Amino acid sequence: MIELRGVSKVYGQGRQEVPALRNVSLRVEYGEVFGVLGQSGAGKSTLIRCLNLLERPTTGEVRVDGRDMLSLGPDELRVARQGIGMIFQHFNLFSSRTVAGNVAFPLEVAGCSRVHIRERVAELLELVGLSDKANAYPAQLSGGQKQRVGIARALAPRPRVLLSDEATSALDPETTRSVLGLLRDINRQLGLTILLITHQMEVVKSICDSVAVLERGRVVEQGKVVDLIARPSTRLHELCYPTSSTRNGVVSQGGRRVELSLVGEHSTRPILTTLARRFGVDAWLLEGSMERVGETRVGRLLFELTGPREAVDGALGFLREQGLTLEAPHV
Numbered sequence: 001m002i003e004l005r006g007v008s009k010v011y012g013q014g015r016q017e018v019p020a021l022r023n024v025s026l027r028v029e030y031g032e033v034f035g036v037l038g039q040s041g042a043g044k045s046t047l048i049r050c051l052n053l054l055e056r057p058t059t060g061e062v063r064v065d066g067r068d069m070l071s072l073g074p075d076e077l078r079v080a081r082q083g084i085g086m087i088f089q090h091f092n093l094f095s096s097r098t099v100a101g102n103v104a105f106p107l108e109v110a111g112c113s114r115v116h117i118r119e120r121v122a123e124l125l126e127l128v129g130l131s132d133k134a135n136a137y138p139a140q141l142s143g144g145q146k147q148r149v150g151i152a153r154a155l156a157p158r159p160r161v162l163l164s165d166e167a168t169s170a171l172d173p174e175t176t177r178s179v180l181g182l183l184r185d186i187n188r189q190l191g192l193t194i195l196l197i198t199h200q201m202e203v204v205k206s207i208c209d210s211v212a213v214l215e216r217g218r219v220v221e222q223g224k225v226v227d228l229i230a231r232p233s234t235r236l237h238e239l240c241y242p243t244s245s246t247r248n249g250v251v252s253q254g255g256r257r258v259e260l261s262l263v264g265e266h267s268t269r270p271i272l273t274t275l276a277r278r279f280g281v282d283a284w285l286l287e288g289s290m291e292r293v294g295e296t297r298v299g300r301l302l303f304e305l306t307g308p309r310e311a312v313d314g315a316l317g318f319l320r321e322q323g324l325t326l327e328a329p330h331v
């Protein structure tokens, strides 16, 4: 659906050159919610702007919905952009237009009839839960409501792709959750592909199917969110559990230290009790957490096993056989 191949973007010239993207390749499948996670200055805005060609890459290829974006002439590009909706951190609403007027705007630009516009606007306001605010002005709305108007406006021309530029960064945690929930519903109901850029791990955990981690203009990691979070050696895991004691060292029981990720069904089993019963080892819990990543429960346990060497080896072998993601950091 969206593909970047070897995309680089350098701003400025000569000694003023700033490389914002370095050889970025990524692939977003149809119907996915794909997150690009990165700190300030990582190149996220540049990346999203290279997708709809608000910024032209210095080198590389950009494909959106089967179109080679860099080969399009001005008219074709205008049509292609109608298939790409966008929402923004600061909403970018017209303050002099009502909610309905804001949502109607792209339809007016596209030359749609008044009747069609009226019907479509009503339908969209219902979708985002703002039917009762049609005649309000942006200044009379909360941040979350403003972003809902932004979403309705972006969806008006029935885009195939929605780009979200830090859409929840200016919102409080509860409003963030409700706007993310709306995006997830829209993704499911309309089969809309969503690419969002964010610096918030919570956003990735709550709605993204896949993620690319961007650091200093490079994609350092890319894949399914659950798979990456569950593997202790990944950057996403490290970002997700920043205070992990595996590296800092906690009070040791002198045993074999194990870090375990429990995904889905595995997270519901009494794993430590099983080890104790079956192998006669003691499991000393050092750290643990259980949370939702999208709709999957993902648990993380850090513990030490003590007991006779063969028993500990047996317990570790058992964990491996169970297909549990297992890492035994050096003690």
Ligand SMILES: Nc1ncnc2c1ncn2[C@@H]1O[C@H](COP(=O)(O)OP(=O)(O)OP(=O)(O)O)[C@@H](O)[C@H]1O
Residues within 6 Å of the ligand: 011, 012, 018, 019, 020, 038, 039, 040, 041, 042, 043, 044, 045, 046, 047, 199
């Ligand atoms: N128009 C420009 N001219 C020169 N340098 C730029 C321009 N736009 C961005 N940059 C530089 O490119 C790099 C990436 O910037 P970009 O805005 O893409 O990052 P970002 O991850 O979106 O950051 P933030 O989250 O702070 O918006 C930064 O070093 C930035 O200073």
